[in-house]
Amino acid sequence: MRILCAVDESPYxxxxxxxxxxxxxxxxxxxxxxxxxxxSALVKRASARDDVDLVKTLRRYRELFLTYFQESxxxxxxxxxxxxxxxLANGAWEDLYxxxxxxxxxxxxxxxxxxSKAILAEAEEDESDLIVIGCDHxxxxxxxxxxxxxxxxxxxxxxxxxxxxxxxxxKNILCCLDQQSVSQETLEMVNQMVTIHKARLKIVGLSKxxxxxxxxxxxxxxxxxxxxxxxxxPSISIVDTSELESFLAQxxxxxxxxxxMGKKSLLSKTLSKKKVDKLVEASRxxxxxxx
Amino acid sequence: MIKxxxxxxADLASSIALRYTCRLAELVEVEIQTINVRKPSSEEYPVxxxxxxxxxxxxxxxxxxxxxxxxxxxxRAHCPTLGExxxxxxxxxxxxxxxxxxxxxNLFLEGTIPTFSSSYFTKRLQSHLYENMPCPFIMVKNLMxxxxxxxxxSDSVDLSRLIRIFTDxxxxxxxxxxxxxxxxxxxxxxxxxxxxxxxxxxxLETQGWVAEKxxxxxxxxxxxxxxxxxxxxxxxxxGRSLEKRSPLQEFLVATLAPILLF
Numbered sequence: 411m412r413i414l415c416a417v418d419e420s421p422y423x424x425x426x427x428x429x430x431x432x433x434x435x436x437x438x439x440x441x442x443x444x445x446x447x448x449x450s451a452l453v454k455r456a457s458a459r460d461d462v463d464l465v466k467t468l469r470r471y472r473e474l475f476l477t478y479f480q481e482s483x484x485x486x487x488x489x490x491x492x493x494x495x496x497x498l499a500n501g502a503w504e505d506l507y508x509x510x511x512x513x514x515x516x517x518x519x520x521x522x523x524x525x526s527k528a529i530l531a532e533a534e535e536d537e538s539d540l541i542v543i544g545c546d547h548x549x550x551x552x553x554x555x556x557x558x559x560x561x562x563x564x565x566x567x568x569x570x571x572x573x574x575x576x577x578x579x580x581k582n583i584l585c586c587l588d589q590q591s592v593s594q595e596t597l598e599m600v601n602q603m604v605t606i607h608k609a610r611l612k613i614v615g616l617s618k619x620x621x622x623x624x625x626x627x628x629x630x631x632x633x634x635x636x637x638x639x640x641x642x643x644p645s646i647s648i649v650d651t652s653e654l655e656s657f658l659a660q661x662x663x664x665x666x667x668x669x670x671m672g673k674k675s676l677l678s679k680t681l682s683k684k685k686v687d688k689l690v691e692a693s694r695x696x697x698x699x700x701x
Numbered sequence: 702m703i704k705x706x707x708x709x710x711a712d713l714a715s716s717i718a719l720r721y722t723c724r725l726a727e728l729v730e731v732e733i734q735t736i737n738v739r740k741p742s743s744e745e746y747p748v749x750x751x752x753x754x755x756x757x758x759x760x761x762x763x764x765x766x767x768x769x770x771x772x773x774x775x776x777r778a779h780c781p782t783l784g785e786x787x788x789x790x791x792x793x794x795x796x797x798x799x800x801x802x803x804x805x806x807n808l809f810l811e812g813t814i815p816t817f818s819s820s821y822f823t824k825r826l827q828s829h830l831y832e833n834m835p836c837p838f839i840m841v842k843n844l845m846x847x848x849x850x851x852x853x854x855s856d857s858v859d860l861s862r863l864i865r866i867f868t869d870x871x872x873x874x875x876x877x878x879x880x881x882x883x884x885x886x887x888x889x890x891x892x893x894x895x896x897x898x899x900x901x902x903x904x905l906e907t908q909g910w911v912a913e914k915x916x917x918x919x920x921x922x923x924x925x926x927x928x929x930x931x932x933x934x935x936x937x938x939x940g941r942s943l944e945k946r947s948p949l950q951e952f953l954v955a956t957l958a959p960i961l962l963f
Contacts, residue, residue: 631716656817
């Protein structure tokens, strides 16, 4: 798994780093921490670069990320050197001094120019599976230097996106699932969120009217079995598609909302980009868009 | 032994209901009878009578049996005591009620997946089947671990009836219980409620039951529903009148836990 954590120097970005670290502890993902500076010229000047506040922040974020791995042994240790007996061609064993690179990547990158474009470009080039981004929820989920950035990134990336907020402890993971096509990766990502936050999982099936369609019902049974096998007891409920917006607005107070928004997803048809923006902006808790 | 009737179909609600019943079977001796009712669509009704109709009915019954047999077979792995389902044709609620009235059942158990709109739950309780229910019933909203039950007292609950029906239904069950008095308001003195709790505790003790926790708790229905959602079973008496929406009703609508009512 490849995670891209897009950051700036604000407190919400530090929270995003912490959430990324917690996710990486469970998944051992390859992680890229990306900062974007608006002044390209300044970034290009090697002599001045180390003094740039964003650069100092990025390095601090790396150290903060690595503190989550001090006890357990870090897959991101850059080099591990030591003596090892290696088998030679002639059948003898020799005690050689070897240095091995890290098992997993932790990259810290700096780009310059338009922030949202740079982040989207990095996500594409790095083939990220998940982008993690914080935002200032008190002012409608904005970034300090480019207000609409979180929404642009969520709508612009083709991978999954997690918009985090430090407002409230997450008690529930509310997962609105597209029952026609739910991938293993999607179910596993939701599983990770439940584990990290020690939260209760609530699975919502979409219906037209009070009953689920047969194929939707069947998929919900599969999903229930999937989580029960992992000793997670989800609660199940049904929401009519006409009530989905009201339901999400009510639930976002205490829940991390996870929406499956694949191309064939019912949710993609029910929730337009504008409505997703509104949800990200208004949600009192984190939002996970799964693609 | 508790004789339980569980309606089943090839759907999620039935799967949840069956699994919950099997969990119940681990705590108390139960005889589980499943029933599937198929209501033919208007296009399926045959034109003829006599042997034509008889043949059609036989085909419909076989089809219904095939539909539920997969579910029963899958659940039998965890619940070996599951027998063959009874298959009926006709209106679902009517046929279930007939079976309940003729079969001397102690308990009816149905899967009822909660909806965002609360009206469905209330309408179900007001249905012909539930209005004429001859025994206690459990509405299983979610597949909760059945490791602890909560007896719910409130201003509108008939305390003696609640204790009597609970202890009659779960005579020798190995089930830890708590006893709470729910007050849907701000905290106050609560002396009257504490008295009711003591009376309930004494009645339980005469039947060999001891509640591990017993207290008066305050809050709005939604808030209390979330606070108490870890219980595997909530037991209360809604009374017969559902015309006026009460805080207890709102609590029962909001809770995700299975509910035993009568």
